Amino acid sequence: MTQRDDSVGIIQQELTAFARRARATAARMHPELSLVSYTLLAHLEDQKGCRATDLAAHYLLDKSTVSRQISALEKLGFVERRVDPDDHRVQVLHPTELGAQVLASAGAQRRQAFTDRLADWDDADLERFASYLLRYNEAQQRLG
Amino acid sequence: MTQRDDSVGIIQQELTAFARRARATAARMHPELSLVSYTLLAHLEDQKGCRATDLAAHYLLDKSTVSRQISALEKLGFVERRVDPDDHRVQVLHPTELGAQVLASAGAQRRQAFTDRLADWDDADLERFASYLLRYNEAQQRLG
DNA sequence: TCCTGCTGGTTGCATAGTACAACCTTAGTT
DNA sequence: AACTAAGGTTGTACTATGCAACCAGCAGGA
Numbered sequence A, B: 001m002t003q004r005d006d007s008v009g010i011i012q013q014e015l016t017a018f019a020r021r022a023r024a025t026a027a028r029m030h031p032e033l034s035l036v037s038y039t040l041l042a043h044l045e046d047q048k049g050c051r052a053t054d055l056a057a058h059y060l061l062d063k064s065t066v067s068r069q070i071s072a073l074e075k076l077g078f079v080e081r082r083v084d085p086d087d088h089r090v091q092v093l094h095p096t097e098l099g100a101q102v103l104a105s106a107g108a109q110r111r112q113a114f115t116d117r118l119a120d121w122d123d124a125d126l127e128r129f130a131s132y133l134l135r136y137n138e139a140q141q142r143l144g
Numbered sequence C: 001t002c003c004t005g006c007t008g009g010t011t012g013c014a015t016a017g018t019a020c021a022a023c024c025t026t027a028g029t030t
Numbered sequence D: 001a002a003c004t005a006a007g008g009t010t011g012t013a014c015t016a017t018g019c020a021a022c023c024a025g026c027a028g029g030a
Helices: A003-029 A035-047 A052-059 A063-075 A097-117 A123-143 B003-029 B035-046 B052-059 B063-075 B097-117 B123-143
Strands: A079-083 A091-095 B079-083 B091-095
Touching (some): A003 A035, A003 A097, A003 B123, A035 A052, A035 A063, A035 A091, A035 A097, A035 B003, A052 A063, A097 B003, A097 B123, A123 B003, A123 B097, A123 B123, B003 B035, B003 B097, B052 B063, B052 B091, B063 B079, B091 B097
Antiparallel strands (some): A079 A091, B079 B091
């Protein structure tokens, strides 16, 4: 067992531990907006509106899952649907004013939690950690 | 928005993206053993047996959740219960021979996937990434 | 024009994972 | 003996998810 293998083992173990906790932690932080809802809503804001199909493709979710998530967000008044005049099959989804507010609030809370956890890191370490995560996720997407 | 804030933002985003994918990815890799089951079974092996309560405490799960997970693992023949002779309330849980085999196989598959994703990293980066994850998770546990 | 096939979305069904509360059994204390 | 605490199980409910069946609108070709 080389030192390299040790590192891989630790990375596996720690990422797994993180994944196991993530949903529950997010739910505790802002019960109003689950991890998934938060992500979808954030994407809508980022993209200035998109279709349910785009969300499904981007997050590797089934379209039925997205459909239900969006219904829930709509029921909460966080999302509105605008039928595309050029293609009546399509609904372009947008955050509502309220949705944007809730998103901003949840985002601030999330960001604060991360900032706290990373408070005693120096800038160089933070930047390197960020670049490692980007690199890792890029590889994961590439390799499935 | 400082460069530091950017780094925090990226870390948040990438860890979130990872968490969103983790369960589904794990499920695709070895349908026999979900992420949670895998983790519980691995803990049993690590600890050379422990109680359901210990698992619940360690993974911040409700004891009912653990109870059901263990029932499922037992039904699959991966776990056996041994009543503690000193305290008949207690069941000490152990992986069975079969459970250990499945665990080893799933573990090898998981490890291989990580090894592939990290194939083109040099040793120093791997070691640093591993240490960052340890540090991050330690802080998360400390801060809740 | 009409049939066929494709695309975007919804709905019915099934499953996993989870929590909470009520409960049972066994230990330990007073 | 009576009470309390600890380890587990079970009933109930809810969220997230996928698959399959379906509907509706669009686009192309015979």
